[in-house]
Amino acid sequence: MSMPTEARGYESFAGHAAEFTSESEPWWPEPQRPGPKAPNVIVMLIDDLGFSDLGPFGSEIETPRIDGLADEGWVFTNYRTAPMCSPARAALLTGLNPHRAGFGFVAHIDPGYPGFSCELPEDAPTLAESLRAGGYATFMVGKWHLTLESRLHDGADRSTWPLQRGFDRYFGSMDGFTSLHHPHRLVHDNSVVDLREYPEGFFLTDELTDRAIGMIDDLRVNDPDKPFFLYYAHTSVHGPIQAKDADIEKYRGRYEAGWNALRAERFARQRARGIVPDHAELPGEAIADGDRIPVWDDLSVEERRLFARHMEVYAAAVDEIDQSVGRLLDRLDRSGERENTIVVLASDNGGTAEGGPTGTRSYFAQFGANGAMPEGWITDVPRPLEDLGGPRVFGQYPTGWARVSNTPFRSFKATTYEGGVHAPLIISWPDAPMAGGLRDQFVFVSDLAPTILELCGVPSLDQRRGRPALEMDGGSVVDVLAHPTAPGREDQYFECVGRRALVDGTWKALSTVPPTKDEGPAGGVWELYDLASDPTETEDVSADHPERVAAMAARWHAEAWRNTVFPLDDDGALFRLRPDTEEPLSAAIDLVPFRPPLERFRSAKLTVLRSFAVEVDLTTEADAAGVIVAHGDQGGGYLLALDHGAPLVAYNAYGAMHRARGAQLSPGEHRIVLRVDEHPGLRWSLTVEVDGDRAAVIDSVPMLIGMSPFTGISVGYDFGGPVDWELHEQHRSFPFRGGELHRVRYVPGERSPHDPTVLRAVGQAVLAVAD
Template identity: 45%
Template sequence: MALDARGIPEELPASSRAYAGFQGRISRTMAGSQPWWPPRGQAAEGAPNVVVILCDDMGYSDIGCFGSEIVTPNIDRLAAEGVRYTNFHVTPMCSPTRAALLTGRNSHAAGIGYVAHADPGFPGLAMELADDVTTVAEVLRDNGYATFMVGKWHLCKDADITDTGSRKSWPLQRGFDRFYGIMDGMTDMFHPHALYCDNTRITPDAFPEDYYFTDDITDRAIGMVRSAKASDPAKPFFLYFAHGAVHAPLNAPAEDIERHRGAYEQGWDRIREERLERQQRLGIVAPGTVLAPRNSEPGDDVPAWDELTDDQKKVFARYMEVYAAMVQTVDTSLGRLRETLEELGEWDNTFVLFTSDNGASREGESQGTSQYFDVLRHYHGGGDLDGAFDRDLAAFDQIGGPRSLPHYPRGWAMASNTPFRLYKINTHAGGHTVPAVVSWPRGLTGVAGQIRRQYVHATDLYPTILEITKADDADHRHGVPLKPLAGHSFLGSLTDAEAPETHREQYFEMVGHRGYYRDGWEIVTRHAPRTRFDDGEWQLYDLRTDPTQTRDLAADHPKIVADLAARWERAAWENQVFPLNEGSGLLRTQRPEREDAYARPVRLVPGTPTLERYRSLMLVYRRSFRVLVELDFAPGDRGVLFAHGCKSGGYSMSVDDDRLTYFHNHSGEMSELACGALKPGPRQIVLEATALRGGLHVDVRVEVDGEERGRLDGLPMPMGQAMFQGIDIGIDRGSPVSWRRFDAEGTFPYVGTLHAVTWTPGEHAPGAGPETLAKLREIGTTFE
C-alpha cells in the first residue's frame, strides 16, 4: 500500500486523507510538532474603540453646541474637545439613514429606501439589508473587534419581526455580537412594546415604576463594554448606540420635564430667532445668515405663535417642554457612558460620532397630541384632532408621562430645524441636515472646539471608520460580490479645516420628493402626492451663498437645473430608486402573498408568550374578526381573558365579581361594555367584530353560549402601530389596554380554568381589501 509523505494511504479519497492527516497531527507527540489553528481577524495594534451615537428625529439646532437653549453639557463638552460638522447630511427618514450609515452605500442600494414598514416588492424597497452590502459591524468583527448594539434597529420587514420570520436582517446576523433594544421604529419609553436581547424577544409582565428606555439601553451598553474589557482588555469594541429618543411618542421622567417648565411660553417664532442668534455667535452659521421664512406650504404651514389662543399656547409649550427633557436624557446617557470609558481608561482612544438620523419630525401636524396615534388616525381620515386637543387641555399635567404618548405640533419641528426649511421626509435642508460632533482625544490633537464646513454624508462614516481602525474591507459577503461604497472617508477634514471635500455630489429621494447636490448647487422638489413627476418642479439653490434655501434660482440657471436633473436620473437608476412613490398608498399596501400566513386563524392557550405585534395585527387589521374564549367558570374566578394592544389602542376582555366586561381603547379614548354575569360550568364567550366600509370603524357584539350580551356600534378600529403590543392570554402585560382596570388590579392574571382563546379573521372591510390594489396601481401609473 503506497503512502504519501505524511504516511497516509494514497488510495484514500481526498476528503478522508485530509481528515486522516489532521488526526495524525493531533495524535502524534507534541514534541517538535507545529500547531494548526484556523486564521482569525486581528485588530491593528492600538486600534481605537468606535462609538456611534445616533439620535432619532433630532433637529439641527436641538443641542447647545448647535444653538439650542436646551442644556446639553455632555454633548457640548464632546464638541469642545473635538470638532463639529455643520454641513453633515443624512437621508430624510430614519430607516434609510441607518442603512446608509451602517453600510456605506446609498439607502436604496442597501435595500431600504423608505421606512421599514413596507414591502412592495422592489429591490430598493426590500426593507431588509441586501445580501450584496456589508455593515461596518461585519467588517470590524472580521478585523478583530467586539461589536455591540443597543437601541433601535428598524432595518427589517414587519413580517420578519416574528418568532418564525427570517432573521437575516437582524442585528446579530448583520455583524453584532450583542444586541439589546427594539426592532420597530418607535416605542413607549415607559412601557416598551417588545424588547429583544440578542435574537430573543423579551416580554416582561410589567415594568418597574421608574423604568425608562433610555436609561435601560444605557445600562446595557455600559454592561457590554465592561464585560468585554474584563474579558480581553486589548480587544477594541464597536458600539452602535441608536437612541429611540427623540422620536415620538415623546416621554420623559417628570423631574426632567419640570426643569423646562415655562421655557417655551414665548413660542416657536422667538425660539427660532434666538437659536439663529446663538448659531451665529457659535460660528455654526455665517454672520448674516437669513432665517428661512416660517413654513407656509399648504399642509406644511405653521401659524404665527401670536395668532394662537391662550389654551393652544399653554398646551403647545408643554409638548416642547417634554421634548426638551427628552433631549436632556440623551445628553445624560452620553455622560454616563463617558464616565464608564474614563474609568476603564478607554476614553482617550475612543472615536465618538454623535448625530441624528433625519431632521425634526412634523408628524404631530398642526396641533400635536398627547396620543401620537391620534395623528395616524387623522392620516387615515378618521381623526378628530380638535377633540384630541380638548382632551389634552383637560389632562395637561399628564402630557409626557407614563399615560400619554405625545408628539409636538410641526411648529416646534420648524424651530428644531433652525435655520432650515421644512422637515423630516422633505428633501429640503430641514429634512436631511443634522448636527454632528466627533471626538477622539488620542487621534485628533490640536483641533479642540473647531468647526468643519465640508459636505459630509452618512455614507462617509463606513470608509472613515475603516481608515481610522486600519481595518481591511471585504469584497465578498457569503460568496456574493459586494456593491461598491458610495461614501468617502472624511478623516482628512477631521484634522484639517482646509481639506478638500471628498463627497462632491449626492442624490436624495423620499416619498416622491427629490434632490441632488453637487459642488455647492442643489436642486430639490417638494412633490405633491398624486401629481405627475415633472422637471418643472425642480427648485435650484446656491448653498454657498444661500444655505437656508430662500432664493430659487431655477429660472436664472436652466442649464444647471438640467445638468443636475440628469445626474439625479442617472443616480436613481444606479441605486435602484425606481419606482417612485407617487402617493397613491400602494407602497404601504402592496405586500407579498407569503404574508397571508399571518392572517390564518390561531388558537392560543394560557402560558403562550405575547404573540408578536405583526402577527396579531394581521388577524384584525381593517377586517372583521371573531374571538372565541373557552373556559370552565367557577364563582370567584377573575382576571383578564385576553388583551390585544396597549394604552395607545386595543381591546380586551376580563371577568371580575363574576361579571364579564369588554374594553375598547382608541388613542386613550375608552369604551366599556358590561356583558353580565357568568354562570358556573363550561362557557363559550364570543367577540364578533364587523368591520365597516373603509375599515376605520367596527361594530362589536359579545355573546355568551350563543346569547347576545351587548353590542357597541361604530367604534374606531385600532389602527396599525397604534396597537404597539400583540396578544396576551390570561394577562395584560406591559402597557395596559385599560388604565382603570390596571390601577385596580395591575396585570390582572386570570385565576380559573381558561382553556384557549381563538382568533378567526374574517373578510376585509368593504373598500379596504386586496381588491383595492388594482385601483391603487391604476392611480400610480397615471402619475408615474
C-alpha cells in the same frame, strides 16, 4: 408609479430571490487580532432630532456632556442624511446610498422593488461585520428598524436581525419606535424578552444605557484589551415623545414665549458660534410652513400652555439622551478608556411635523394612516396637562416646535429640503493625532462607515457569503478631520416618496412632488438654490438658470437609475403592494396563555382594517378574574377580561375609554366570543357573547388603524402599556386566575374596503428562481 421605460415592475423581485435565503453555517471569516492601540468606537444615533436641538448647534436644552464632546472634537455644520430613519440607518451601517442598501423608505413597506426591499443586501457587509472580522467585539442597543415588519415575529427568518448582521450582542426594539415607559416588545439577542410586566419607574433610555454599560463590563471582565464597537440607536426622540417627570420639571416655563421667539434665539446663537454663516437668513413665514403653524400670540392661554408642555417633554427627552452619553463616558473614564474611544453622534433625519399644527396626545390616531380620514375623526383626545410625557399619553409636539428643531432650515423629516436632511454630527476622539474644530465640508451619512473603518485601521470585508461585496458609495472623511480645508463630498442625490433633490457643489435642485407619467422620471417642477449664498433655501433661482436646472434634473435621473431609486411613488403603490407570502399571517390562529405577546405586525394582520372574532373556551370558578386577551396600550387597544366574575370589554380609542360589562358568570365551562365588526366611516362595534347570548356591547367607536394597536396580543394578562389604566392601577397586568383558559382563537374576517393592500403573486416566482 414613474420609472424609466427600460425599468421592470414587480417581477424584479424574482431576480433577487437569493437575497431572501439564509444559510445555517456561519459565513464570516476568522477574526483578526487588532493592534494594541486600536480605538473603541461608539456610534450614537438619535431619532428625529432636529439640526438645532443640541447645545453645540444653538439649543437652549441642557446637553453638557454632548457639549463636551463638541468642545474636544469635530462639529460638522454641513452634514446631511437621508430624509427618513431606516434609509439613514442602512446607509450608516453599509456605506451605501440608501436605495442601494435596499431602503428607499422605512421598513414598513414591501412592494418588491430592489431599492425598496427593506432588507440589507446579502452582498453588503455591515460596519459591524467588518469590525468583527477585524477583531472587535460588536454590541448594539436600541432601535434596529432594518428588518421587514413581516419578518419580526418569532417564527420568522432571522437572517436580517442584528446578530445575523454582525453584532455579538443586541438589546432593544426591532421595530421603528416604542413607548419609553412600557415598550411594546424588547428583544435580547435573537429572542423576545419574556416579561410579564415592567417594574415601577422603568424607562427605556435608562435601560438601554444600563445594557450598553453591562456589555462593556462583561467584555472587560473576560478580555481587558479587546476593542469594542457599540452602536447605540436611541428610540428617543421619535414619537411618542415621552420623558421622566423630574426631567420635564426642569423645563417648566421655558417655552412660554412661543416657537417664533425660541427659533430666533437659536438662530442668533448659531450665527454667534459659526454654525451658520453670517449671511444666512432665517426663512420667513411664507416659505417656512407658516400656513401650518398657528400664530403664537393668537392662541388662547390654554393652547399656549398645552403647546409649551409638549416642548417641555421634548426638551426633557433630549436632556435624557445627554444623560445617557454622560453615563457611558463616565464608565470609560473609570476604566481609563475614554481617551482612546471614538464617539460619533448624529441624528438620522430632520425633526418631524407628524404632530400637526396643534400637536397630538393621540399619536396613533394619525400616525401610520395612509389616505384621508373620515369627517369628524379626532386626532387629539384631550388629557390632563400633567399626563403629557408620562405613560398614559402617546404624544407628539406641534409643527411650530418642529420648525424650531430644524432651525435655520425650512421643512421637515421626509422632505428633501434642508430641514429634512440637514442634521447634527459630532465626532470626538481625545487620542486622535489631529485637532478638532468646526468643519463646514459636505459629509453624507454613507461616509461614516468608511471613515470609522479607516480610523480603526480595519478594511471593509471584500466579500459576504461568498459573493463579492458591493462597493461603498461613501468615502472616508479622515482628511477632513485632519485638515480644515480638505475637500468634502461634492454631490449627492436624495429621494423620498417621489420628492427628489440633488446637491452638486454649491447648487441644490429639488422637486417637491413626483413627475407625471407623461413627463418622465426627470420631469416635474424643479426648484434651484445657490447654497453658497443662500444656505437656508430662501430664494428659488430656477427661472434664472434653466439650463442648470435641466442638467441637474438629468444628473439626478442618472444617479437615481444607478442607485435603484425607481420606480417613483407617484400613486401610492409603494404602500399598497405587498407580497402574497404575507397572506398566511392573516390565517386564524390559536394563542397560548401567559406567553410573550404576539408580535405587533403579526397581531395587526389578524385585526387591523377588518372585522374579526376572538373565540374563548374556558372554565371559571367562583372567584374567576383577570385578563383573557389584551391587544394594544394607552395609544389605543381593546381588552376582554373577567372582573368580579363578569365579562368586561374595554376599548381605548386613542385615549378615549369605553367599557361595557355583562352579568356574572356561574362556575363551570363557558364559551365567550368577542365580535369586532366594521361599520362605515372606519368604525367598529364590539359585542361580547356568553354561551351564545349577547352579554355586553360597545357601539360605534373609531377603528384602530395604522400602527395601532401597537403592543401585540397577550393572552391571560395585559402586557406592557395597559389598555385600561384603571384596571392597571387596581391589578397591574391582571393575570387570569380562578379558572382555566382552554382555547383562545383569533378568527379574522373580510378585509375592510378601506384597506388598499394589493397582494402580488411573487411567492411562486421566488420559489421558482430558488429551484
